[in-house]
Amino acid sequence: MEKFDIIIRPNKSGADQNPYFYVPCMVKAEPERDIYEMFNVPKDIRKRSTWLCFKFRFLPPHLMNHLIASLSRKYTVAEVIDSKKKKRQIALFKGTTVFELQHETTKLRKLLVMTCPNVIQIQVWEFGEDIKSGLYKYIADFVTEELNTVMHTRFKMSNVKFEKTWECGLTEPKCVTGSNKFMEEPITEYQCDTCQIKHMFIDEWSDQQYKAPTLPQISGKAQHVPGSSSCIENTSQIVQVLVKTVSEESPRKCSRREFSKEEINFTKMGIIVLNILADALYDLLKQDKPNLRPRSDFDITNLYSEHRKLNKHIPSNSWGGTWQTIQNTDIAIGDDIERIRLTRNELLHSETFVLGDTRFKELCSIIDDLLQRFDHHNKPKKLYTDELNDILAKTISDEDMKSVKKEILEISVVVKGNPQTNAPTP
Numbered sequence: 001m002e003k004f005d006i007i008i009r010p011n012k013s014g015a016d017q018n019p020y021f022y023v024p025c026m027v028k029a030e031p032e033r034d035i036y037e038m039f040n041v042p043k044d045i046r047k048r049s050t051w052l053c054f055k056f057r058f059l060p061p062h063l064m065n066h067l068i069a070s071l072s073r074k075y076t077v078a079e080v081i082d083s084k085k086k087k088r089q090i091a092l093f094k095g096t097t098v099f100e101l102q103h104e105t106t107k108l109r110k111l112l113v114m115t116c117p118n119v120i121q122i123q124v125w126e127f128g129e130d131i132k133s134g135l136y137k138y139i140a141d142f143v144t145e146e147l148n149t150v151m152h153t154r155f156k157m158s159n160v161k162f163e164k165t166w167e168c169g170l171t172e173p174k175c176v177t178g179s180n181k182f183m184e185e186p187i188t189e190y191q192c193d194t195c196q197i198k199h200m201f202i203d204e205w206s207d208q209q210y211k212a213p214t215l216p217q218i219s220g221k222a223q224h225v226p227g228s229s230s231c232i233e234n235t236s237q238i239v240q241v242l243v244k245t246v247s248e249e250s251p252r253k254c255s256r257r258e259f260s261k262e263e264i265n266f267t268k269m270g271i272i273v274l275n276i277l278a279d280a281l282y283d284l285l286k287q288d289k290p291n292l293r294p295r296s297d298f299d300i301t302n303l304y305s306e307h308r309k310l311n312k313h314i315p316s317n318s319w320g321g322t323w324q325t326i327q328n329t330d331i332a333i334g335d336d337i338e339r340i341r342l343t344r345n346e347l348l349h350s351e352t353f354v355l356g357d358t359r360f361k362e363l364c365s366i367i368d369d370l371l372q373r374f375d376h377h378n379k380p381k382k383l384y385t386d387e388l389n390d391i392l393a394k395t396i397s398d399e400d401m402k403s404v405k406k407e408i409l410e411i412s413v414v415v416k417g418n419p420q421t422n423a424p425t426p
């Protein structure tokens with residue numbers, strides 16, 4: 001049950017000698033009084049962060065429990081003393097949980113996590129220093145990644161999507177709707193709907209550095225636009241530099257509002273290559289190497305290398321050919337391994353992360369054919385061709401786009417240091 005997040009072993013010293021567990025789906029009690037009163041949180045925007053909202057069209061009922069479980073593995077659930085009953089209780093209530101983000105003893109920074117019908121909303125309370133720009137990027141990143149992992153990897157809920165929005169931290173939890181979108185244009189201040197006064201925009205969830213403050217014209221909410229492009233993630237210098245190149249070429253394309261057809265094509269092809277094609281190579285390898293390390297230890301590049309080293313499924317025209325050397329009639333498993341490498345290379349060589357419609361359709365047709373052969377050969381539990389159709393039908397989010405770019409960039413760095421896996425390409 002621990003594995004499935006039904007019960008949680010708390011992240012606390014001493015728990016090993018005297019184990020106890022939380023069962024988040026069994027928690028029915030709402031907080032008895034105002035959560036801010038319970039923890040004596042100052043009503044001050046230097047101490048209460050803006051709300052970071054994860055807005056869903058449909059919020060799967062157990063997703064919040066999984067998030068609470070993920071957070072509990074990393075942080076301690078906060079405790080509060082009930083002065084009337086004179087007892088200590090943990091701040092794990094129905095739809096409301098508070099974590100200690102800092103030292104378990106100093107307790108100067110806490111995280112409030114709440115759900116409303118279609119929103120998971122988080123806020124940080126600061127009892128020490130004042131809130132600064134970028135201070136909570138690590139939490140925003142952690143929650144985003146955990147939600148994506150649960151949704152896409154563990155439960156394959158490919159249709160579930162969220163949008164990140166924000167709202168003034170002095171808005172009552174129940175009134176939070178996440179009405180403000182994160183935009184790419186920077187702002188430094190805004191007129192607050194809740195307080196009806198002007199606030200400085202601190203941008204604590206992001207670490208973007210602004211150029212010059214300009215206000216974009218957004219209907220109705222012009223004052224409420226923060227200064228960050230959340231589709232750019234500074235996970236590494238390489239990502240930063242290359243994503244910057246993209247956004248300079250086409251500054252509008254990096255917005256979350258709409259993607260070009262070519263960007264969507266690229267992202268879908270990336271998901272197909274990094275997941276389905278890599279799975280097919282892994283499942284094939286597993287038949288020849290029974291004690292193979294888990295799938296998560298491999299990416300498409302080292303899977304190709306393994307097959308080449310093993311030299312069992314030899315391509316009709318030997319290893320490392322080009323599209324021109326593979327005939328349509330070459331349908332040996334080795335030929336398909338080469339087709340997978342060539343498809344991967346086309347993505348790696350794209351410097352702008354776009355894929356034209358004609359080429360996208362050609363590649364889809366090649367991949368559909370080879371996956372039918374792999375379906376027949378590997379007999380996977382879920383057919384690769386079904387997986388392919390799922391991805392082709394999927395709506396691409398900017399999280400998808402970000403993670404594909406990131407993985408492609410990581411692979412291209414590895415490949416450049418290992419010419420064998422990148423052997424001649426057109």
Ligand SMILES: [Zn+2]
Pocket residue numbers: 168169170171192193194195196199
């Ligand atoms: Zn306000």
